[in-house]
Amino acid sequence: MSFTYDYPxxxxxxxxxxxxxxxxxxRVLLIRRGRxxxxxxxxxxxxxxDMDEDLEASARRELQEETGLRDIFLEQLYTFGMPGRDPRxxxxxxxxxxxxxxxxxxxxxxxxxxxxxxxxxxxxxxxAFDHDEILATALARLxxxxxxxxxxxxxxxxxxxxxxxxxxxxxxxxxxxxxxxFRRRILAMDLLVELDEKQQDVxxxxxxxxxxxxxxxxxxxxxxxxxxL
Amino acid sequence: MSFTYDYPxxxxxxxxxxxxxxxxxxRVLLIRRGRxxxxxxxxxxxxxxDMDEDLEASARRELQEETGLRDIFLEQLYTFGMPGRDPRxxxxxxxxxxxxxxxxxxxxxxxxxxxxxxxxxxxxxxxAFDHDEILATALARLxxxxxxxxxxxxxxxxxxxxxxxxxxxxxxxxxxxxxxxFRRRILAMDLLVELDEKQQDVxxxxxxxxxxxxxxxxxxxxxxxxxxL
DNA sequence: GCTTCTTAGTGTAATTTTGACACTATGAAC
DNA sequence: GTTCATAGTGTCAAAATTACACTAAGAAGC
Numbered sequence: 296m297s298f299t300y301d302y303p304x305x306x307x308x309x310x311x312x313x314x315x316x317x318x319x320x321x322r323v324l325l326i327r328r329g330r331x332x333x334x335x336x337x338x339x340x341x342x343x344x345d346m347d348e349d350l351e352a353s354a355r356r357e358l359q360e361e362t363g364l365r366d367i368f369l370e371q372l373y374t375f376g377m378p379g380r381d382p383r384x385x386x387x388x389x390x391x392x393x394x395x396x397x398x399x400x401x402x403x404x405x406x407x408x409x410x411x412x413x414x415x416x417x418x419x420x421x422x423a424f425d426h427d428e429i430l431a432t433a434l435a436r437l438x439x440x441x442x443x444x445x446x447x448x449x450x451x452x453x454x455x456x457x458x459x460x461x462x463x464x465x466x467x468x469x470x471x472x473x474x475x476x477f478r479r480r481i482l483a484m485d486l487l488v489e490l491d492e493k494q495q496d497v498x499x500x501x502x503x504x505x506x507x508x509x510x511x512x513x514x515x516x517x518x519x520x521x522x523x524l
Numbered sequence: 525m526s527f528t529y530d531y532p533x534x535x536x537x538x539x540x541x542x543x544x545x546x547x548x549x550x551r552v553l554l555i556r557r558g559r560x561x562x563x564x565x566x567x568x569x570x571x572x573x574d575m576d577e578d579l580e581a582s583a584r585r586e587l588q589e590e591t592g593l594r595d596i597f598l599e600q601l602y603t604f605g606m607p608g609r610d611p612r613x614x615x616x617x618x619x620x621x622x623x624x625x626x627x628x629x630x631x632x633x634x635x636x637x638x639x640x641x642x643x644x645x646x647x648x649x650x651x652a653f654d655h656d657e658i659l660a661t662a663l664a665r666l667x668x669x670x671x672x673x674x675x676x677x678x679x680x681x682x683x684x685x686x687x688x689x690x691x692x693x694x695x696x697x698x699x700x701x702x703x704x705x706f707r708r709r710i711l712a713m714d715l716l717v718e719l720d721e722k723q724q725d726v727x728x729x730x731x732x733x734x735x736x737x738x739x740x741x742x743x744x745x746x747x748x749x750x751x752x753l
Numbered sequence: 754g755c756t757t758c759t760t761a762g763t764g765t766a767a768t769t770t771t772g773a774c775a776c777t778a779t780g781a782a783c
Numbered sequence: 784g785t786t787c788a789t790a791g792t793g794t795c796a797a798a799a800t801t802a803c804a805c806t807a808a809g810a811a812g813c
Contacts, residue, residue, distance in 0.1 A: 299526050303575045304533040307605075307616055346532045346614050350605040374603045374618050376536075376579040385575050387536055387618075389603050458761075475763070476801070499759040500808040687790075704792070705772065728788040729779040755813085762807075770799065778791075783784105 305376070305385040309354040310341030310426065312372065312390065312433035313364065315397035316450045320415050321466050323430060324395075324402060325422070326361055327410040332382050333423030337414070339430070341388065354391040362411045363403035368394040368449040373432050380425045388424075392433040394449035441467050445486060445522045448507040456494060456502035457481070464524065484522065486512050534605070534614040538583040539570030539655065541601065541619065541662035542593065544626035545679045549644050550695050552659060553624075553631060554651070555590055556639040561611050562652030566643070568659070570617065583620040591640045592632035597623040597678040602661050609654045617653075621662040623678035670696050674715060674751045677736040685723060685731035686710070693753065713751065715741050 313324035325337040340361040344353040351369065358364045369391050376387040402411040419430060441447050447463050448455075461477045481487065488508050493501040512522070542553035554566040569590040573582040580598065587593045598620050605616040631640040648659060670676050676692050677684075690706045710716065717737050722730040741751070 297528050297530055298532045299528045300533070300535075301526055302535075302572065303527045304529070305536050305573065305575065306529075307534050307536065343531065344534065344605070344616075346534065347607050349607065350603065350616070371602060373600060374579065376573070376618065378576050378578065387573075387579070387616075389605065389616075456761085473802075474761090475803085478762085480800095494761095497760080498810050500761050500810085502761055685790085702772070702774085703790090704774085707791085709771095723790095726789080727781050729781085729790050731790055757812080758810090760808090763805090765803095766801105768799100768801075771797080773796090774794090776792090779789090781787090783786075 303385075305387045306381075306383075307344045308341055308386055308388045309344055309350060309357055310339040310388050310390045310429055311354050311358050311369070312339055312392040312430055313358070313362070313367075313395060314392065314416075314433070314437060314450065315395050315400070315413055316463060316466065317397050317413055319462055319466060322397065322413040323416050323419050323433075324362055324364075325412055325414050325419060327412075328423055336421070336423045337419070338423035339390075339426045340411070344389075350389050351391070354389075358393065364393070364395060364400050367400070368446065372429070372436055375425060375429060377425070388429070390429045390433070392436060394437075394446060396450060396452050398452055438467060438469075442524050443522060445507065445512055454490060454492065454504040454506050456504060458502055460505075480524065484520075486515070486522070532614075534616045535610075535612075536573045537570055537615055537617045538573055538579060538586060539568040539617050539619045539658055540583050540587050540598070541568055541621040541659055542587070542591070542596075542624060543621065543645075543662070543666060543679065544624050544629070544642055545692060545695065546626050546642055548691055548695060551626065551642040552645050552648050552662075553591055553593075554641055554643050554648060556641075557652055565650070565652045566648070567652035568619075568655045569640070573618075579618050580620070583618075587622065593622070593624060593629050596629070597675065601658070601665055604654060604658060606654070617658070619658045619662070621665060623666075623675060625679060625681050627681055667696060667698075671753050672751060674736065674741055683719060683721065683733040683735050685733060687731055689734075709753065713749075715744070715751070 315322045315324065324340065326340050328334050328336055328338050340358055342357040342360070344350060348356070351371070354369060355365065372390040372392045374387060374389045378385055380386065397413060402413055416430070416434060420427065422430065441464070447460070447467065450463055451459060457478055460481065461472055461474065465472055486508055487505040490504045490506060492504045494504065495501070544551045544553065553569065555569050557563050557565055557567050569587055571586040573579060577585070580600070583598060584594065601619040601621045603616060603618045607614055609615065626642060631642055645659070645663060649656065651659065670693070676689070676696065679692055680688060686707055689710065690701055690703065694701055715737055716734040719733045719735060721733045723733065724730070
């Protein structure tokens with residue numbers, strides 16, 4: 296079967312930059328390509344957009360197919376369309392970035408992807424296509440956005456300690472934060488719920504657990520509150 | 525002539541939300557469509573992406589063709605691809621937003637566009653396609669971005685007074701600012717060059733003119749400075 | 754069970770930043 | 784020379800930010 300048009304059309308794909316946190320390092324989920332072009336090279340998960348499918352739905356479908364991830368934070372990043380970025384012909388890629396708690400989401404290769412793996416963002420290099428550039432764009436976006444939108448929580452388990460939260464911000468922003476000042480700030484926003492629970496299985500004093508109250512955030516947001524770290 | 529592919533492909537377009545300032549109001553440049561679909565309705569300038577042309581180049585070409593605008597601030601906004609957004613069939617639109625000093629850029633209808641006009645952003649409604657949504661997205665982006673990137677200057681003439689700058693921010697952010705505090709802040713950033721010139725042809729005390737020093741901004745930016753209003 | 758080790762958790766004082774606020778200066782028009 | 788419109792300027796109180804160091808808890812090892 297084939298499809299004919301009066302004017303030439305580019306192919307349209309989606310690619311996803313999935314960030315996760317492992318061992319105090321920021322990671323990105325890559326797949327090893329199982330077919331040409333760039334067979335055997337690391338690449339971002341992604342694929343062609345179906346004709347009757349919304350762009351975000353495409354991204355979610357490809358993620359599920361190639362890595363098993365579903366129901367995660369996903370947001371459009373940027374659209375890359377430089378002629379020549381795909382050797383198969385003109386291809387426009389709508390890139391998304393996603394944040395997951397990697398403990399809940401072990402990688403899993405599937406379908407076209409030969410292999411899926413969490414890679415340290417600083418070590419992910421020479422990816423297929425222009426995926427280095429897409430990754431760099433996603434990193435810049437994450438570093439910018441994390442400061443004025445409470446998206447960092449998406450990288451942590453539902454229950455977390457304040458130290459974990461602080462480490463998260465330190466890893467993303469690449470600078471150290473003062474413990475007391477950090478706690479004062481984040482608690483003053485009144486977005487965290489203090490739980491009646493403590494960390495388990497640590498060989499030192501166990502820290503109190505908190506969770507992020509997304510509903511409270513949404514309602515504060517409506518009354519003009521802006522998250523800012 | 526026709527073009528055939530093994531799989532169906534969406535059409536890809538670019539659309540531009542061009543903002544300008546006129547009579548202390550924020551305006552958007554619209555064209556009246558000269559052909560179906562939505563013939564006669566107001567729409568954003570835009571059109572189909574050529575096969576060998578970068579996305580931003582497409583946006584600039586369409587802007588020039590339809591409105592005569594060139595060499596302006598232009599940045600990618602978001603990509604809209606909901607099935608059904610174009611009655612002619614699946615169409616994905618990469619939207620850009622632009623900022624111009626409207627004094628230098630009078631509208632001019634051209635080519636496919638029957639008419640081009642600056643419309644008050646609050647009065648622009650029931651545009652063709654999903655252009656209402658694109659405009660709303662662009663407005664939100666402008667309001668967000670103007671606070672932490674010095675892009676507002678793109679809407680003013682090269683030489684401007686501090687009062688004009690303040691009004692600009694008041695219009696975009698939709699709130700009043702204190703004159704003395706505004707001046708203190710903006711001058712403290714050391715991004716404006718005080719010129720040896722005053723306003724001409726005003727029937728009251730003439731204000732000093734300033735210009736934005738983009739080079740200084742870039743160098744401060746590199747050393748970690750962040751613009752913030 | 755005592756010591757050690759590791760991380761949790763807490764307060765204050767100095768400095769800086771913010772926000773509120775009102776009058777004089779200049780220059781054109783009448 | 785009076786009127787009118789906008790330009791331009793400083794201070795003080797309150798709030799926010801920064802820098803900074805010790806005690807508390809609990810598991811591990813002896």
